[in-house]
Amino acid sequence: MKTNRLPILALWASVGITALTGCSKEQEAAAPVGSAASQDVKAEEAFPNQTGTVVAGKLGNEPIVYQKINGENVLEGDIILTASQVNPTGPQTESAGRNTGKWPSAVVYYTIDAALPSQTRVTSAITHWQTYTPVRFVKRTTQSNYVTFRVGSGCSSNIGMIGGRQYINLASGCTTGNTIHEIGHALGLFHEQTRNDRDTYVNILTQNIQSGYENNFVKYSTSGYSGTDFGALDFGSIMMYGSFSFSSNGQPTITKKDGSTFDIQRNGLSTGDRAGIDIMY
């Protein structure tokens, strides 16, 4: 067991982006980089409208449930796990993400595939991250570990730095806000609603969740992750689902404890997101 808690909590819990101030109003100051009616904003999916096979596997030595779609291992809707991450007998599985998942010196090397349309989505998202966090993005030259932004069937990313080339996949419908979210995964963040303490803040209405997507709502502790939750759950986090994300019937999948619904936020990093990243990086 690692005794250094920071990489663990930052990579394997959503705590790195949990609001430390608990003041959701302050996210107004997060300089929205794009705006859309919140009800029109969808949570990110790697393969929209495709149903995969639900697989009970392991991430390192820890049990997880993910979907197998088009040969990819999809966790929480838009996180792509590598073959070695879900193969407990393969090489480099032991705490693969924990030890190698952070980008050294908070520098992410990247390329943008020439075939990707609307590349300002990427450059605007990078500018946003660089404006509000210590993370820096540098065009890759010869570095071996880097992210390539490319065309995808949905919006998706690996979790943390996985070693070698990795991808952030962007379909035409993926916005700058979605791209900011996917970069969050590439930096090592999971979704806010998977916090260990989320039951203090929200009700999960499993009966309204699209079949096969239940694992998007599983707490990291249930999935076997360890971590510590700081502050309060941040409803304004760019890594948080909205009340109607992955609903099968138009009814909410997540409500606040009082039963009220809340909007998904994909305009920019919240105050809590930025505070968490400051701790992580």
Ligand SMILES: [Zn+2]
């Ligand atoms: Zn996501």
